[in-house]
Amino acid sequence: MNDRKSTVLPTEIRELLPELIAWRRDFHSRPEMGYEEHRTAGLVAQRLRAFGVDEVAEGIGRTGVVGIIRNGGGPTVGLRADMDALPITEVSGRPHRSAIDGMMHACGHDGHTTMLLGAAYYLARTRRFSGTVVLIFQPAEEGKAGAKAMLDEGLLDRFPCDAIYGLHNVPGLPAGQIAVSPGAVMAAIDSFEIRITGKGGHAALPHLNRDPVVAAASLIMSAQSVVSRNRDPNHAAVLSVTRLVAGEADNATPDTATLKGSVRFLEVGDGAQIEADLARIVRGTAETFGVQAELLYTVGRPQTVNHEREANVARRAAESLTSCVSVAARQVPLLASEDFSYFLQARPGAFAFLGAGEKSPALHTAHYDFNDDLLGPGAAFLSRVAEAELSR
Template sequence: MTTVTPDLLREWRHAFHRQPETAFEEHRTSARIIEILSEAGIEMVTGLGGGTGVVAWVDGRHDGDGAIGLRADIDALDVNEASDAPHASRIPGKMHACGHDGHTTMLLGAACCLAQSPDFAGRVYFIFQPAEENEGGGRVMVKEGLFERFPMQAVYGVHNWPGLPVGEAAVHDTTVMAAFDVFRLTLTGHGCHAAMPHLGKDVVLAACQLVNQLQGIVSRETPAHQTAVMSVTQFHAGDAYNVMPEAVELCGTVRCFDPELRQRLEARFKQAIEATATFHGLSADIDYQSRYPATFNSPDHAQRCADVLTALPDIRQVHRDLPPSMASEDFAFMLQQRPGAYIWLGNGENSAALHNPHYDFNDELSPLGVAYWCALVRTLLGQS
């Protein structure tokens, strides 16, 4: 059996951090997860979620037919790490900039602890999910039949939260994270010499106007009580000082919470592009993709999580009134299928932001995460 200690958790986490792997490429990460679970004598199914996902389970020593799922994301990001830490990424251009190395470590620790002391009734599933960042590994696992193959009544998730002190947590009754859409737009006109712009169709001018116009859809058409964000994050055009380019490409994201608003924003986005393109005599090619739904907790399950956190001796405060985040989370696909809750655990007041090249998961958080998972299981799957 594996004895879980803070030093062992740190060792696991640093090893994951040194070898980050991005969406659906988490082969080394998956292999290490399998190795740790195997050493603890835990049963599992591998090769899920496009090939790198793992679902393991532990049965309680007491009779019971209840079952819950605990989920951790395992993928990294395409970010160059700006750190001189001994455990810094050894893979150029990739790093664990969102703390999934820590999430994986906490769930592995909980699995090993519960396998060693299965003082509960029923079964707990441990879901190690690939490709949370942008590519929807949670959606893939659901489509593959996650909840049919591994029947569970509820499912739970955790994310570390920079700015919130270690020892504090946040639990939302309903809305936690925003829906996530992406777009790629190409405007095509007619290139010409920059000294004679009247001979061409200026895609740069049109694109600049469009970036400003799109903000009006949020600031002037979206009701003030409904939150939305529309951000152009990429602008690609031209190769020379004296050439008006033939085409420009814009990319970005749209986020909100309300499903009806989400549809309206997409419709108005496309109308604005068509109108701008027509006015400037351009053609427009729009690729608009709805990626993740908004993440909503079930209020009663959120309350159970809050009660468990409040009872933990190392949790000083459980926030129930923090605003939801405009970031997104594909755990939403699992919460569409089963009730449950997604909570935040503080990563430290001085932590760099998520997706920042200076970010690092706080190792002080790992034992707290393990304690939370174990307490949640023993509370929800008490002796029957």
């Protein structure tokens, strides 16, 4: 982003920009893990009150915060940000680097929270809409289903939303570029564990043993065919064996071997087929090597599937802001997962990607830092989506 573009942000967002940057860096320096975002949530609630939003509710989904801005009759639109950090040690010489060892904002949720604060400030001041905006600051997005926790605690019963929107910064896309399309844009994630039980013994006497290590090795190779030979090539999916634990001595065959892994897929329904294919390979491998093998398959969070109308609303909102954002031709799906998926199962909505720049370090890495150039454009985009849904 260059200076010319940042000067054409909406006035209210432009005037708040120095504070947005300071707040983002403060959040960055004081990361908190899922459901422990007490300081972050406290600051969010305090600022929402200072902005003059009409109602602030705290403690929804343990550390979640909700702000409400009402302006006459009309529909209700939800805007969501996430607040939690990751158990990664930051490698950085930046003054605002994490002050806490082994914990950092490596996914940019510090930036997401700050952008939604920027939108809250703008919407509370300008109120150029008719209806209600629900600002949702959720805890524990990283693998702890904070979105589900807020929904389970009645978020949408207390604050019924007609549509919900969110966004994620994406390194690799041009800075300030918005990508949003209908359909699945992030993957479902399942996990599995395979326990192989053979018969251990002396490494010199293989004929007296039942080797679980060779069975595990064969199983890992066979599992590669689950996606490559059994899935429609137009259905994106990944199956990765990420952990293999077996044996202790280099001159003894162990009794057991354990494999663990991760499955990602974009098409609803592919998970059950992948599980069935994997189960067949596990049974076949056990038979082949004369061992016992058990598959424990865990269904995780669902795909993030954008609804058509809402994806188009978000896209048009981005197109109306070309003074400060650019718009990608389409949103290329990511095989990572997002618990915004739970909101999209409960309500229509869309999840957009906001480019963080081609040179930005990847998410979930020790060198990552949220790109502050996105704060203004991201806040403007979220604001515009609300105005588009609640246009008078």
